Amino acid sequence: MRIGCLHTAASNINVFETALAKVDAPSVTLVHRVRPDLLSQAQQYGGLNPEIERLTNAALSDLSAEVDAVLLTCSTLGPCVTNERIGSVPVVRVDSALAKESTCAGGRVVVLCAVETTLGPTTRIFVDAGKKLGASVEVRVVQDAWPLFLGGQITDYLAAVATAVAHAYEDGANVVALAQASMAGAADLVRGYPRPLCSPASGLLAAMSAV
Known part of the structure; x- marks a missing residue:
């Protein structure tokens, strides 16, 4: 099973790899994508706007083509997820x-x-x-x-x-x-x-x- 993780900080790659080791799921592989620009834009704007939502959903969609599930790891961007699936691929918010x-x-x-x-x-x-x-x-x-x-x-x-x-x-x-x-x-x-x-x-x- 491949789980795609969309991060806004590169340091979270190690955080999730460490978490995966602790939950003991040897058949799971993580695919990481890092988009610090999305959080940076949200911080500059003071929250989300339609453009940030569009870019976030585009990144999630691109990632979904490579994996069995997509995990959005940034709680600031969480509300961008309005559907539980992209096609047949489930999308999960870590904060949810x-x-x-x-x-x-x-x-x-x-x-x-x-x-x-x-x-x-x-x-x-x-x-x-x-x-x-x-x-x-x-x-x-x-x-x-x-x-x-x-x-x-x-x-x-x-x-x-x-x-x-x-x-x-x-x-x-x-x-x-x-x-x-x-x-x-x-x-x-x-x-x-x-x-x-x-x-x-x-x-x-x-x-x-x-x-």
């Missing part, structure tokens, strides 16, 4: 998969984001999932984290996310979810609290299930 997993048991769910442009899309998809499954959802931005990521200070970036995870549990969260794929490495830094849920594993499992 994570939203379903994190809210399925109900309770209080705190969702952490690192970049402002993903706040709106993330809030909508997690709140909708929470309503369906009886969970209370709060979405937070990890302040000052994204400049660290953009500056290549990944260790400091992940440490800031891990600290935010601890604060969320201290505030009474039953589940903490890391909305952006780039945050996944922070899960390994969390000590003394439950491991937060991460979108790469959720997305990969959802894509395999869709196939």
